[in-house]
Amino acid sequence: MNTISRRHFLKLAGAATALAATPTFLKAQNLSGRVVVVGGGFAGATLAKYLRLWGGGVAVTLVDANPAHISCILSNLVLSNSLNLSQITFNYESLKQLGVNFVQGRATGIEKPNNTTWRVQIAGRTPLDCEHVVLAPGIDFQPITGWVASQVPHAWEAGAQTTLLKQQLQAMPAGGLFIMTIPPKPYRCPPGPYERACVVADYLKRTKPGSKVIILDANPGIVAEAETFTKAFTQTHAGVIEYHPNVALLAVDSNQRIAKTNIGDFKADVLNVIAPQKAGGIVTSAGLTTDGRWAPVNPLNYESTIPGMSGIHIIGDSQGTGQPKSGHIANAEAKVCADAILRAFAGEAPDPAPMTNSACYSPITANTASWLTAVYAYNPATKTMDLVPASFGEAASPTKDNYEDMFDWAANLFADTFA
Ligand SMILES: Cc1cc2nc3c(=O)[nH]c(=O)nc-3n(C[C@H](O)[C@H](O)[C@H](O)COP(=O)(O)OP(=O)(O)OC[C@H]3O[C@@H](n4cnc5c(N)ncnc54)[C@H](O)[C@@H]3O)c2cc1C
Known part of the structure; x- marks a missing residue:
């Protein structure tokens, strides 16, 4: 460990x-x-x-x-x-x-x-x-012209895809370029891609000096915890992470690891395509x-x-x-x-009145994390599950305590689901 x-x-x-x-x-x-x-x-x-x-x-x-x-x-x-x-x-x-x-x-x-x-x-x-x-x-995943997941992993289902992306990152040279694409919402885990950018940036800073992370986001802006991730990209990981909103992924050259987009072609050492879902x-x-x-x-x-x-x-x-x-x-x-x-x-x-709740913890560095939580309640007028505004919460800033709490939260969820 x-x-x-x-x-x-x-x-x-x-x-x-x-x-x-x-x-x-x-x-x-x-x-x-x-x-x-x-x-x-x-x-x-x-x-x-x-x-x-x-x-x-x-x-x-x-x-x-x-x-x-x-x-x-x-x-x-x-x-x-x-x-x-x-x-x-x-x-x-x-x-x-x-x-x-x-x-x-x-x-x-x-x-x-x-x-x-x-x-x-x-x-x-x-x-x-x-x-x-x-x-x-x-x-x-929705298909993308030229995209072959066994060459260009999504790692958005855990298992072999996670291992493949990890191996590619380990093999990346110092000073290399990691590029990830984020699909239009809705997709699995709104803060998850931004979290991944931070985790990878932190790892590269420690193990592959001079490397960069480029985020190509199909959305007009950061989808979740915008303030936290903006700070993470421009302060905590300044000079390592480069964020581009409004980028449509048009095709992928899986052999050459090129993302072809509406703002041009991006060639990566490691390309991580989180495809539309x-x-x-x-x-x-x-x-x-x-x-x-x-x-x-x-x-x-x-x-x-x-x-x-x-x-x-x-x-x-x-x-x-x-x-x-x-x-x-x-x-x-x-x-x-x-x-x-x-x-x-x-x-x-x-x-007639169900409620649900959600929580996501996001590591920002190797020992700090942020979190996001919200409660939803059934609205009989619209027959929809609506956000309870007062319930919405975000971590004020990424902290070590949050990082510790992340494991308690996950342990409880894992146990409540599988044990
Ligand atoms: C990097 C990352 C970080 C995340 N972090 C958080 C977080 O902090 N908090 C949080 O709440 N969520 C988080 N998520 C999101 C969370 O993982 C998903 O929302 C959750 O897994 C969805 O649960 P599910 O049961 O719908 O699907 P899954 O958990 O994916 O389960 C689907 C299961 O169905 C099986 N299956 C599929 N098709 C078939 C079939 N035809 N026959 C038999 N079996 C089949 C699969 O084998 C799989 O076991 C994260 C996701 C990612 C990618």
Whole structure:
């Protein structure tokens, strides 16, 4: 372990263990039914867990393409060698102990064999029948001419992509150029790209003197924590980070690592294309979007609002309520959705006034971080989840205390989701 102390690591592990032992005192009686959850990330794993904790006899099957989930949260710290991937990898053993049936496989389609049943197709496996399907597959990327992610990583899904970008950064010469592109919003984790620029700049200053970071942002300005990141770019990392707003990425030369944009071509030593995003593939292929990007849902129960799709729910980054795409709020949406599904099994209407909340911590240097938080409440007049203005908060400035708190916050979220 490098800049993450043993104490931090024990904190992460310890919180997970403590919550694993939480008694199932919330178990409701006499409920039965079948739910199939596709995607075991922050949204899907939380949903599966809380359906079992609260739902008594409800049969819950969680399907994920991988045997364990690698968290995007904290994954920028893998790039700077402060964490390794194993510290942010979570298996489904605790969920299995709660009675979740875990199936490793890729969901490929959804059918409706009769009026009350949905059937989820899994590649190479027996299909799964249920009354409620919950889709939580995260994001997919929109294509860009010439862009090959195995050469020019996004690292916006953690795992092999994170390792690839880290290896490219390690191999970069001193005095080299790291270029990243930021897609138009909405995208996964509003402050995340700016955080990455800071983490990479800090790492390059320490290990590759004379290197530079160029940010090509499709948005008209910094999307989240504008004051904090402006200061980080112009003061903390002055002379290293160069920020360009309003840059449209038109094409990529993946062999030469060139970003072709409306303001010219940019050739990098390491090119990181965070491509424009849309709902995970199963959501779009099942016809659950109207714009080809995000799934319209009723925020009271996250059920699709597309005619004929009742009983299919979409949570996490794939849903299109306008709430930010964060792991913290995905966890909150999952609890609202689990509660609504259990009420439906009991013949009841969903809670009419759900609230959700979000938090993001952003490392700015190897030992300071900032944070951002907000609460959302259901507005019955517009049927939307609206920001509660008084709840909005940002760190006054990046501090060491925030950096420490970041690990406590993440440990709690990881435990509440996977343990
Ligand atoms: C660098 C970075 C930093 C971030 N920092 C923060 C932060 O500080 N705070 C915060 O709250 N959020 C943060 N986020 C955002 C957060 O990671 C995402 O919002 C969150 O992961 C979304 O959860 P999800 O469950 O919708 O998707 P995911 O967590 O991506 O999970 C999707 C799961 O679905 C599975 N899957 C997909 N398709 C299929 C299929 N067809 N069949 C089976 N399985 C499938 C995948 O294997 C995956 O396990 C960050 C993101 C990044 C990239």
